Structures are given as C-alpha cells and as structure tokens.
Amino acid sequence: MSQTELKEFEWYLRDHLFRNQNKAISTFELNSLPQTMIDTYLRYRNANLDQILVLLNSSVENLVSRNVLKHNKDSVESTGKISRMRCAQCLYICYVSENEPTSCFRCYSSELHTFPKKKE
Secondary structure, eight states, X not given: OOHXXXXXXXXXXXXXXXXXXXXXXXXXXXXXXXXHHHHHOGGGTTOOHHHHHHHHHHHHHXXXXXXXXXXXXXXXXXXXXXXXXXXXTTOOEEEEETXXXXXXXXXXXXXXXXXXXXXX
16 A cells, blocks of 8 residues: 555544544444445445555544544544644645644645635
8 A cells, every 4th residue: 555545544534533523423333344445436446445445544543643533442543623624835735633733735835725614
C-alpha cells in the first residue's frame, strides 16, 4: 500500500467522521467501519474487505497519534469537533480536528478558510 492510498483513505475516513458528527454520532465500531466505507463511498465499492481493513488500521493508528480519535476496546471515538476547511493556497478540502494544528494536508499552508455552506 502506498502513501497516496493511505492519505486518500484517511481523507475519506475524516469525511465519514465529519458527516456523522453532524448527526451527533461520535463513536464507531471498528468491525463495521470497513463495510461502511465500502457501502458509503463509490471509491471503495469494488475494494477488497481485507485491503480496506489494512488501510483502516493504519489510518486509525495515525488519527489516534494525532489526537483526532480515541481508541477504545472495539471502537474509536472522535476526541473533538471536526471542521471542513478549504486551503487558500491550493483549494484542497481538509477535515481538521480542533485537537490538531490547522494546516493543509496537501501543501501545509496554515491559511485555511471555513468551507462555504450549501445554498438551500
């Protein structure tokens, strides 16, 4: 597995955490997350469950070390609010936890702006 695959999967995992945070869900069962990622994201529809599990374990380990997630016995829990932001430099969309430094994950710029809300 490449660094690109890991970064991409982590982006989708952060997206999943952000979207569920808006539904007041902050705890996720580790054994159901791989299938949830396959069912939710078109990018992973044809992925092998074992491959997703490897990506998930690496991403969870990284997010725990960055204090974005807290690892419990069979689940993970968000440690703080996650915000969707857009980099002013490269326009990359980032999902940043309040517990980590605010910088772009692509170009490392610290100039992030709140992502515009949908117009209704």
